[in-house]
Amino acid sequence: MSTTTLSRKDQIEQSATALFKSRGYAATSMRDLATELGLEAASLYSHIKSKEEILQRICFRMANEFFEGLEQAEKTLGNSKEKLEAAIKSHLTVLTKQPAASAVFQNEWKHLSEPFLSDFLKLRNDYENHFRQIIKAGNASGEFTISDEKMATLMLLSSLNFVHTWYKPEGNLTPEQISETLCNMLLNGIVSGQKSQKTIPQEDLKQSIHQN
Amino acid sequence: MSTTTLSRKDQIEQSATALFKSRGYAATSMRDLATELGLEAASLYSHIKSKEEILQRICFRMANEFFEGLEQAEKTLGNSKEKLEAAIKSHLTVLTKQPAASAVFQNEWKHLSEPFLSDFLKLRNDYENHFRQIIKAGNASGEFTISDEKMATLMLLSSLNFVHTWYKPEGNLTPEQISETLCNMLLNGIVSGQKSQKTIPQEDLKQSIHQN
DNA sequence: CGCTCTTGCTAACGAACGTTAGGTTGTTTA
DNA sequence: TAAACAACCTAACGTTCGTTAGCAAGAGCG
Numbered sequence: 426m427s428t429t430t431l432s433r434k435d436q437i438e439q440s441a442t443a444l445f446k447s448r449g450y451a452a453t454s455m456r457d458l459a460t461e462l463g464l465e466a467a468s469l470y471s472h473i474k475s476k477e478e479i480l481q482r483i484c485f486r487m488a489n490e491f492f493e494g495l496e497q498a499e500k501t502l503g504n505s506k507e508k509l510e511a512a513i514k515s516h517l518t519v520l521t522k523q524p525a526a527s528a529v530f531q532n533e534w535k536h537l538s539e540p541f542l543s544d545f546l547k548l549r550n551d552y553e554n555h556f557r558q559i560i561k562a563g564n565a566s567g568e569f570t571i572s573d574e575k576m577a578t579l580m581l582l583s584s585l586n587f588v589h590t591w592y593k594p595e596g597n598l599t600p601e602q603i604s605e606t607l608c609n610m611l612l613n614g615i616v617s618g619q620k621s622q623k624t625i626p627q628e629d630l631k632q633s634i635h636q637n
Numbered sequence: 638m639s640t641t642t643l644s645r646k647d648q649i650e651q652s653a654t655a656l657f658k659s660r661g662y663a664a665t666s667m668r669d670l671a672t673e674l675g676l677e678a679a680s681l682y683s684h685i686k687s688k689e690e691i692l693q694r695i696c697f698r699m700a701n702e703f704f705e706g707l708e709q710a711e712k713t714l715g716n717s718k719e720k721l722e723a724a725i726k727s728h729l730t731v732l733t734k735q736p737a738a739s740a741v742f743q744n745e746w747k748h749l750s751e752p753f754l755s756d757f758l759k760l761r762n763d764y765e766n767h768f769r770q771i772i773k774a775g776n777a778s779g780e781f782t783i784s785d786e787k788m789a790t791l792m793l794l795s796s797l798n799f800v801h802t803w804y805k806p807e808g809n810l811t812p813e814q815i816s817e818t819l820c821n822m823l824l825n826g827i828v829s830g831q832k833s834q835k836t837i838p839q840e841d842l843k844q845s846i847h848q849n
Numbered sequence: 850c851g852c853t854c855t856t857g858c859t860a861a862c863g864a865a866c867g868t869t870a871g872g873t874t875g876t877t878t879a
Numbered sequence: 880t881a882a883a884c885a886a887c888c889t890a891a892c893g894t895t896c897g898t899t900a901g902c903a904a905g906a907g908c909g
Contacts, residue, residue, distance in 0.1 A: 433886075465887070467888075471885075
């Protein structure tokens with residue numbers, strides 16, 4: 426249903442997202458994209474202004490989605506740990522709902538031209554700072570004992586952002602299970618982490634982390 | 638010293654590594670690379686066979702370095718936790734000693750052509766499996782209580798592999814401090830992690846995780 | 850001295866790139 | 880029914896791409 430009601434422009438964006446993820450922005454030609462959609466390269470320009478416009482739409486749309494989720498999570502009542510958990514889960518929700526677009530968001534933003542590049546980096550930096558503030562607050566209240574707030578933030582986001590390299594929507598692991606397990610590992614550690622309540626079947630993940 | 642004794646081919650590889658990291662392989666032209674070295678694009682072909690040969694050399698050299706480090710780490714005497722720690726530290730040593738080449742290794746391998754691509758993926762998969770085996774052994778001996786070995790492995794490597802996005806050799810954080818802190822966070826968790834012995838100054842990391 | 854090797858040059862190749870111009874078709878709207 | 884629009888086409892543009900051919904200057908060595 427959602428597929429049929431998609432405007433041509435959105436269809437282009439969708440195909441482009443898949444191609445940009447698997448081949449990279451620079452290595453994807455407009456002719457590649459056109460072929461994927463069953464038309465000629467020149468025809469794309471009835472719907473879009475330029476190749477980069479597609480990338481801009483993907484990057485800034487995802488930036489907005491991540492941000493909106495985070496703002497919701499920050500409204501969570503409770504202590505810092507619960508806020509951090511909510512933020513992590515929100516991030517993973519966006520990421521698992523749109524894994525391809527997330528991958529493009531993560532890996533291809535560097536091909537944005539100015540002033541879009543600067544705008545994008547500002548957004549990303551803001552997002553990171555929001556996470557850091559949560560950690561900082563938890564440290565201040567004595568809830569956390571994190572020796573290096575900045576590194577903790579970076580490690581946290583790194584772990585989350587790599588999920589798109591191995592997450593497969595058709596796999597057996599639900600986004601909720603991933604959230605649960607990952608959240609537990611990150612907060613409590615791999616080694617000393619408590620077992621999660623639900624038992625998660627072991628054969629859910631593909632053997633490889635490779636991005637194909 | 639090491640710069641002056643570098644063969645022309647190695648100089649090309651070095652410049653290419655920096656360019657591939659910052660712009661990506663596909664978006665880096667041979668003319669870009671030549672300009673960086675102060676010569677004409679055609680002149681590069683006195684030293685290399687093709688653009689891809691450079692990428693191959695970077696990717697497989699790094700694969701070897703990661704593997705050699707891991708094999709050393711696996712010889713570590715002691716329990717699984719100590720072995721895992723040694724493996725993590727070895728990985729971070731390679732990564733911090735050659736951050737640019739590591740970034741290329743992580744992000745640009747997809748532009749390898751067959752049969753190099755398959756060879757490369759096999760190596761990466763093997764590497765990942767070695768990590769998983771360590772975790773598995775720790776679980777079996779009762780040392781770890783990791784509910785999802787595969788996800789733990791992926792999360793572990795993801796955290797490590799993203800270090801190149803924020804590590805700056807000229808920063809105040811030494812590779813050893815990074816190893817120490819990261820190892821502690823990963824194994825014991827961000828929240829409940831013990832403070833590391835050494836106090837680490839807070840202003841060492843740049844504000845941003847962006848890859849410039 | 851003469852030979853070879855290294856290192857670089859200029860010129861140019863065919864292919865692929867993003868994009869534009871201008872035209873055709875079929876559908877919707879006044 | 881006529882006008883307007885959406886969607887797509889062919890043809891082609893100027894540019895850049897990776898790469899090759901052929902040549903020249905200098906260094907090291909017999």
